[in-house]
Amino acid sequence: MPLFKDLLQSADWKAEKHVPVIDAPDKAKKGEIVKISATVGKEIAHPNKTEHHICWVAIYFHPEGEKFPYQIGRVEFSSHGSSVQGPDTSSVYTHPEASLSFKTDKAGVIYAASYCNIHGLWQGSKDLKVS
Numbered sequence: 001m002p003l004f005k006d007l008l009q010s011a012d013w014k015a016e017k018h019v020p021v022i023d024a025p026d027k028a029k030k031g032e033i034v035k036i037s038a039t040v041g042k043e044i045a046h047p048n049k050t051e052h053h054i055c056w057v058a059i060y061f062h063p064e065g066e067k068f069p070y071q072i073g074r075v076e077f078s079s080h081g082s083s084v085q086g087p088d089t090s091s092v093y094t095h096p097e098a099s100l101s102f103k104t105d106k107a108g109v110i111y112a113a114s115y116c117n118i119h120g121l122w123q124g125s126k127d128l129k130v131s
């Protein structure tokens with residue numbers, strides 16, 4: 001039986017529109033609020049239609065030396081053009097960007113996961129140094 005982790009796809013975000021791109025500082029002071037945003041389609045726009053869109057982004061932090069990551073938060077993108085008239089008939093399309101904040105006393109790795117309703121699960125990551 002395949003493992004769930006094998007379903008998480010990754011690639012260079014400059015060439016692959018599904019990868020969540022993490023925008024966060026390279027380093028922070030202990031206890032300082034760290035602002036993170038994760039955007040899908042930063043370099044190459046991902047479609048945002050009723051039939052093809054990004055459903056959610058979740059952001060995690062894995063502190064150095066710890067066994068498990070922590071989920072910082074998860075954002076659902078709920079509007080993709082559907083209305084009572086049918087698919088792609090509204091003027092509302094949620095942009096696939098998640099912004100969250102957290103603090104930590106340890107360095108580690110920020111991870112983001114995204115889910116496309118057609119093309120599945122994608123991941124991105126970024127190191128965070130803490131002093």
Ligand SMILES: [Fe+2]
Binds near residue numbers: 018046053118
């Ligand atoms: Fe897609």
